Amino acid sequence: MRRLNFDAVVIGGGHSGVEASYILAKAGFSVALVTQRKDFIGRMSCNPSVGGVGKGHLVREIDALGGLMAKIADKSGIQFRILNSSKGAAVQGLRCQSDRNRYSQEAIYALCAFKNLEILEGEAVSIESSSSVRGVWLEDGTFIKTKNCIIAAGTFLRGKLFTGMSVKDGGRVGEPPSKQLSLSLEKLRISLSRLKTGTPARLKKDSINYEILEKQEGDRTPEPFSLYSKPFPLLPQTCCYVTYTTEKTKQVVNKFLDKSPLFQGLIKGIGPRYCPSLEDKIVKFPHHERHQVFIEPDGVDSDLVYPNGISTSLPVEAQDEFIRTIPGLEEAKVEVYGYAVEYDFIQPTNLNFDLSLKGIDGLYFAGQVIGTTGYEEAAGLGLYSAYNIIKKLKGKAPFRLQRSESYLGVMVEDLVLKGVLEPYRLFTSRAEYRMLLDRHTAYRRLSKYAEEENLIPEEEKIFREEWENSFRKWVGALKKHKTKGGNCFEAVKRESSLENSLLNDFPIENPFMKNYLFSEIRNEGYRKRFAEEARKIEAALYVKLPKDLDxxxxxxxxxxxxxxxxxxxxxxxxxxxxxxxxxxxxxxxxxxxxxxxxxx
Ligand SMILES: Cc1cc2nc3c(=O)[nH]c(=O)nc-3n(C[C@H](O)[C@H](O)[C@H](O)COP(=O)(O)OP(=O)(O)OC[C@H]3O[C@@H](n4cnc5c(N)ncnc54)[C@H](O)[C@@H]3O)c2cc1C
Missing domain, CATH: 1.10.150.570 (GidA associated domain, C-terminal subdomain)
Known part of the structure; x- marks a missing residue:
């Protein structure tokens, strides 16, 4: 029997496990990342994209906290856009289309750079523990001694894949489920429930008629996710296309409902309400004439596209038929069929605020396995649990972020206090203090926590200081420059349409700086008032309740x-x-x- 010993073990090399092991290794601890397949580390199970409204904010926060996701999203991005760009910064969403394979490769490169991080390919089958964790057993008989373990098993715990009435065991297409780990958790009296999610078919890129589709370009001067990404963008930039389902699509879907595992009761787990399958949309909204479909490239050299908006678990013959009723997809060739996955998850109300299980010291959970959905949510939780292990290993108080300082704090508190009835996704509307949480302020809000644990390299610290200095210089210059009825700063604050003409006199080329500056000017007064109000409310709300309160x-x-x-x-x-x-x-x-x- 092989015996190993690590400060921490991370089970699962998905987005959560990647971020967790990256942070732990960066902090200098010895880490074992146990994952079923090394070449699938950081694999995007569903859409090849990162960010969006709410999620984009989270990616920035991960960057400010010393994490990885923003950096690899920038390196593998093939189209960058700010969603809701006509609205205020609080509800804008930075999003990129990713090269699926490149994203995963970048995650692997980043992890392989650490000498103190070992990637163990294999299946974790049980956790040895009593009131605290003692170690992790792998299927090949290896025992890893550790006092800290993060379970980030995603959609794999007793996963089942559905396409029509056919059901197969699997964590994701082509990958086996993790059954023994579920049993081991149940032996520890951890109760598991079921959730589900789904994905659309992947289509051959050259089988689409692009001539008749609406083109969707990225931003001309894109803003990166990470403040530290240079050069940026790295990969050639590309565009997406938009099309719509038709009346005929509806008819085909309705015709096959008797073979839908969702409507025939085969799938018991609850899926994300805001990200329904096509059949769900057609049944729930019969009055909608059409549904939008984005045709998204899967990568620079990939011969596939991802049709975003038509996730389905209908049988393959239904998929072949309904896809061809969509304009531009009349000749589409399906490479991989869509499917739904149902899996075990643990109600996050069973966790403490540090994401450790109540009752077993050192056993942490993060990612989809605690009821979330999305790469960004998973990555954020992986990072959060790793921060807590760092604190524990250093004998410090647990890491906790407040709702008024981060989306990550909002998500953790929502999960731990309220639990989930369906897969949890982060929206800006979940944050009552969202005016204080726009993406530009993430470093100001959070980088201090990363610096406390030496998670920001010296050159990045210096760069950020220079960045803030340069920001202050621009503000100073705008305030000094006189214009009709005052100075330029006041003029832009009153009239945001002046921003573009101002750029003739103030050549702010960096899109990150430009967006940051204009957002700060627009929100200056409002944010100050809001922060003061939030401070007062919080002062009352953060009063500790006595432990012995009856x-x-x-x-x-x-x-x-x-x-x-x-x-x-x-x-x-x-x-x-x-x-x-x-x-x-x-x-x-x-x-x-x-x-x-x-x-x-
Ligand atoms: C079919 C499908 C559709 C989806 N649709 C959407 C969507 O529409 N919108 C959205 O936002 N998100 C969607 N997702 C979810 C998104 O992929 C996840 O939220 C995200 O990948 C979760 O990251 P994670 O790290 O928690 O887990 P995952 O990315 O699932 O990674 C889990 C990792 O753990 C490993 N693992 C599991 N058990 C063991 C074990 N016992 N031993 C060793 N390794 C183990 C696996 O091999 C895998 O590498 C979908 C996922 C799937 C599979």
Missing amino acids: YQKIAGLSREMVERLSAAKPETLLSASRIPGVTPAALSLLRIEIEKRRKK
Whole structure:
């Protein structure tokens, strides 16, 4: 039997596991990344893209915290766009189309650069633990001794793949599920539930009639995800296309509903409501005449395209037929058919705020396995759990981000306090303080935490300081330059349409700096007011609730409130406010109770 010993073991080389092992290795700890296939590390299971509204903010935060995703997204990006560019920065979304294979290669290169990180190809089958983790067993009999383990198994735990009425075991197309790990978790009395998600077919690039499709170009001067990406962009830039389903598509889909695993009850797990399959959209919105389909390239040298918007688990004959009812896809050749995957996940309410399991010290969970969906959410959670292991190994207090300082903080708190009823995706609307969380301010908000743990190399620190200095210089120059009715700074604040003409006098070529500067000018007054308001609200909400608080003894609290609060044991009033069903009236009673105790 082979015996190994590491500071931390990460199970799963998906987006969550990549980020977790990268951060742990960067912090200097010895890490084993156990994953089924080394060449599939960082594989994009679904769409070849990174970012979007909400998700794009998260990628910036990962960069500010010393993570990897932004850097490899920039290196593998083949089209960059700011979504919602006509709206305020708070709700804009930076998104890129990625070269699928290149993204994965960049993740592998980045991990292989660490001498203290070992990639072990194989299957983790059980966790050895009592009240704390002792190690991880692999299928080949290897035992890895460790006190810290992150399970980032994605959609693989007892995964089942559905295409029509045919069901196969699998974690993702062409990859086996992870069954034994599920059983091992159940032996530890961890209860697992089911969720599902799905993906569309992949089509041959040269079988599409692009002539009749709407072209969608990227931004002319694209903004990178990472402040530190240079040169950028690296790969040749390309475009996407847009088409729509037709009345005929509806008819074909309706004809095959009796062979849909979703509508015939084969799939029990709940899927993401905001990212439904085509059959789901057609059944739920019969009055919609058409649905948008984006034809997205899969990579620079790839001969495939990804038809975004027609995810399905209908049988292959239905897919062949409905795809050809879509303009431009009349002759489309399917390379891989769409399918749905159903998998085990653990309710995140079973976790502490550091993403470790309540009751087993050192056992952390991150990514899709705790009920999220999306590469960015998975990466953010991987990074967050790794930060907590770093803190633990250094004997420091757990790492916790507040809702008012990051989307990552919003996501972790939503998950741990509320749990999930369907796969959780990050939207800007989930953040009540989103005015304070736009993508430009991520470094100012978060890089201090990375610096505390030496996760930002010296040259990046220097670069960021120079960057902030240069920002201040531009602000100074704009304030000095007189124009009609005041200075240029005030003029742009009043009239954002002046931005372009201003660029003649102030040649700010870097798109990152330009967007940052104009967003700061536009939001200056508003953000200050908002920050002050948030500070006051938070001061009240972050008051710690006494650990010995007996909710039954608080006069006026209903039995339901007592049960909810006693079960969740919130640390603060803010945490109490996030518990589903806890009413504002109950919160007022709690506030009064704390006030009473303080006066005593
Ligand atoms: C079919 C499909 C459709 C999807 N559709 C969407 C979508 O529409 N929108 C969206 O945002 N997201 C979608 N996703 C989800 C997206 O792919 C995931 O959110 C993301 O990949 C999760 O990252 P992760 O790191 O948590 O897990 P994954 O990327 O799933 O990676 C898990 C890794 O763990 C490894 N692993 C698992 N068990 C073991 C074990 N016991 N031992 C060793 N290694 C193990 C696997 O080999 C894999 O490398 C879809 C995923 C799939 C599969």
